[in-house]
Amino acid sequence: MLENVDYERAIQDPSLQALAAQGASFTNFHALFHPSYPNYLAMIAGTDFGLHRKGSFMGDRQVNFPNDSAHKTIADRLIAAGLDFKQFAEELPPGTCPWDISGLHIADKRGNYARRHVPFLSFRQVQEKWCDRVIAVDSAKADNFFAQDAKKGLVAYSFYTPNMNHDGHDTNAEVAGSWVQKFLDETFPQKLRTGTLVIVTFDESGGNEDNRIFTLFLGDMVKPANQQDPATLGKHYTHYSVLRTIEDNFGLEPLTANDREAQPITGIWK
Numbered sequence: 001m002l003e004n005v006d007y008e009r010a011i012q013d014p015s016l017q018a019l020a021a022q023g024a025s026f027t028n029f030h031a032l033f034h035p036s037y038p039n040y041l042a043m044i045a046g047t048d049f050g051l052h053r054k055g056s057f058m059g060d061r062q063v064n065f066p067n068d069s070a071h072k073t074i075a076d077r078l079i080a081a082g083l084d085f086k087q088f089a090e091e092l093p094p095g096t097c098p099w100d101i102s103g104l105h106i107a108d109k110r111g112n113y114a115r116r117h118v119p120f121l122s123f124r125q126v127q128e129k130w131c132d133r134v135i136a137v138d139s140a141k142a143d144n145f146f147a148q149d150a151k152k153g154l155v156a157y158s159f160y161t162p163n164m165n166h167d168g169h170d171t172n173a174e175v176a177g178s179w180v181q182k183f184l185d186e187t188f189p190q191k192l193r194t195g196t197l198v199i200v201t202f203d204e205s206g207g208n209e210d211n212r213i214f215t216l217f218l219g220d221m222v223k224p225a226n227q228q229d230p231a232t233l234g235k236h237y238t239h240y241s242v243l244r245t246i247e248d249n250f251g252l253e254p255l256t257a258n259d260r261e262a263q264p265i266t267g268i269w270k
Contacts, residue, residue: 001117001161002176002214003036003169006206010214015177019184019200021225023218024268029237031204031211037062039203040119043239044073044159046256062108062115067124074157074243075120075130077252083156085133087120088146089113090163092136096121112163112170117203120159139163142186150192156250168202184218194220197249199242215242223270232267241265 002010010016011025031039038048049071051063065071075085091113108115120126120134135145139162146160161167168176180200188198202213215237240262247254254260 001040001159001167002180002200002202003117003164003167004204004206005168005173005176005202005214006208007212007214009173009206010177010202013173013177015181016173016200016214016216019177019181019218020216023216023222023225024228024233025214025216025225026237027230027234029201029213029215029241031202031213032239034204034207034211036203037116039239040117041122042258043243044075044119045071045123046240046243046254046259063122064127065123067128071123071125072255073120073123073125074246074252074255075123075126075133077247077255078157078250079130081250081252083250085120085130085157085159086149086155087118087126087134087159087161088137089118089134089161090137090139090166092118092134094136096131096134096136112165114164114169117161117164117167117169139166144187147187150188154196157246193218197221201239201242217265217268221270222268228268235263235267237265238262 007029011020032042033039033048033052038052041048041051049063049065078085091111093110093113115121118134126134135149137144137146149155149158162179164170165175166179184198197217197219199215199217201215205211205213240259241264243259244254244262245264246252247259248264
């Protein structure tokens, strides 16, 4: 997950251009909301629960959604199907998990970490039952927890949250693009990615009204860029489309009407 860059700027970054030449880079992909947090929720829950209309959550104040039938995520669907998920987060503060379930002492922001970029931590279900699946990553260490998991084999679904320098939030598209390229070259190289779909996307644009963002699919199941149909890459997609595509891949029931009605991504596969 990268942050807050307009499509027009991201597509000109040399690192992202080089990656786009290897897979399917969409030209009409749009984030759902401004600001960031509702997009993150929608990616994993099929809804932002109306938060983009409330406005009072802005900044680092986050919501702790109750553990009930109205607040489920892709994690619920995966585990019910006998699969698993993990949320990796760079610079996740020590002591975040196990959780203080009062919700009063959880770090919303510390250093280059922001909880709003780690969407699974907004759900009591994860806080109380699955906190061991929220993994701190020390990006300064070559053999960090993500790298160790990658060598052993990742679980069915992994969500990776860089710190706010690496994701471009506090830097720029060039820093984010360079970080992604290095991450895929060194931490998660091609030899470890067999059978794995890698999605590189931004949460939202840098402020453009149409909210168009750079999104790229990479993997040995994706046709290379020189075999892609421009018309296929130009179809209108959103974060809900990605969620629906993931659900279809694993045979999971959509979470809400939003992902149920979203067009899954087709035409790019070998």
